[in-house]
Structures are given as C-alpha cells and as structure tokens.
Amino acid sequence: MQSLIAAVRTHDDAATFLAWPGDFDLDQGAHGEEVHLASGAALEGFAGHGAGGTYFFCGEGGEERPILFADSEGRAALVAVGLPELLRLLLVVPWWQDCRTFTVEKSRALAAGYLEDIPDLWARRNRAAAALGLSLPTETDALARLREVVTVTGRDFVLVFTPEDEPYDALFKDLA
Numbered sequence: 001m002q003s004l005i006a007a008v009r010t011h012d013d014a015a016t017f018l019a020w021p022g023d024f025d026l027d028q029g030a031h032g033e034e035v036h037l038a039s040g041a042a043l044e045g046f047a048g049h050g051a052g053g054t055y056f057f058c059g060e061g062g063e064e065r066p067i068l069f070a071d072s073e074g075r076a077a078l079v080a081v082g083l084p085e086l087l088r089l090l091l092v093v094p095w096w097q098d099c100r101t102f103t104v105e106k107s108r109a110l111a112a113g114y115l116e117d118i119p120d121l122w123a124r125r126n127r128a129a130a131a132l133g134l135s136l137p138t139e140t141d142a143l144a145r146l147r148e149v150v151t152v153t154g155r156d157f158v159l160v161f162t163p164e165d166e167p168y169d170a171l172f173k174d175l176a
Contacts, residue, residue, distance in 0.1 A: 011131035077171035078154025
C-alpha cells in the first residue's frame with residue numbers, strides 16, 4: 001500500500017489542492033528554529049506552510065503518528081492524529097487556522113472568500129480526496145475533531161524552543 005505522502009507527491013490534483021488553498025507543502029519540512037517536545041518524544045518536520053509554519057510528526061512510527069503544527073510566531077498545537085486525519089482537515093477546512101471558533105458559521109464565512117477566487121473549489125477538493133482514496137467528514141465533524149485534538153488530545157504535546165528552553169504559546173490561546 002502506497003503511503004499518503006507518496007500519494008500526494010504522485011497525484012497532481014491532490015498536491016495542487018493541498019498546496020493551495022491547503023497551504024501544505026511537502027518540500028518545506030524544515031523548521032526555522034531548533035525545537036523539541038517537552039516529553040522528549042521524537043519530532044520530525046515533514047511539511048511546511050507558506051507563512052513559515054511546520055507540520056511535525058510526533059513520536060515514533062509512520063504516518064499514523066500525532067501531528068503538531070508550529071507557526072512562525074512561536075505558537076503550536078497538535079492538530080491531527082495521523083496523516084489521514086490532517087489531510088481530511090485540509091481538504092474540508094483548508095482555512096482551519098483562521099476558524100478560531102471552530103464553528104461551521106465561521107468556516108462558511110471564510111469559505112465564501114475562497115470561493116470568490118476559486119469557484120470550482122469543492123470540485124477540486126473532491127478530485128483531490130478521490131486521488132488520495134480519502135472519504136471526507138462533514139465540515140461540522142472536521143471542526144469538532146480539530147477542537148477535540150487541540151483541547152484534549154494535544155495537552156501533552158508541548159513544543160519547546162530549545163535554545164531558551166521556553167514552550168511555544170498555544171496556537172488557539174482562547175481554548176488552551
């Protein structure tokens with residue numbers, strides 16, 4: 001079975017959608033500063049975000065590992081448990097970072113702006129999901145799962161700026 005990372009690299013529809021609007025680039029996995037997890041678990045940068053953020057696999061294993069996102073402003077949060085969950089989030093709610101209330105109403109307001117620029121957004125998303133063999137959750141379910149991962153599952157995933165031994169701030173401060 002092909003890994004999802006390999007599938008993204010080989011399917012243009014998926015790679016294109018994930019690059020934009022998903023803002024997810026497998027060629028940008030290096031983080032701009034030295035960091036580690038407070039728990040001492042392994043941390044592996046594997047993808048980047050256009051504004052300087054990094055997606056990290058946490059712990060040992062493969063694509064099923066928890067995924068932490070760190071932005072370039074010193075904030076971080078666990079955002080998914082496994083690459084399939086992250087890709088589903090990026091396909092359903094690519095503007096997740098701006099959806100601070102985790103509500104469908106806020107998500108749909110953000111989507112409206114994207115739809116002005118990308119009228120075939122949902123068709124492109126569906127082609128990408130099909131290319132990766134992913135079934136998609138509803139917007140409500142994707143946002144509820146993100147909230148759960150950020151507020152419950154992610155409590156034990158604290159990213160630390162190594163040179164100063166200082167933890168990153170919570171990506172979603174109002175929820176942490």
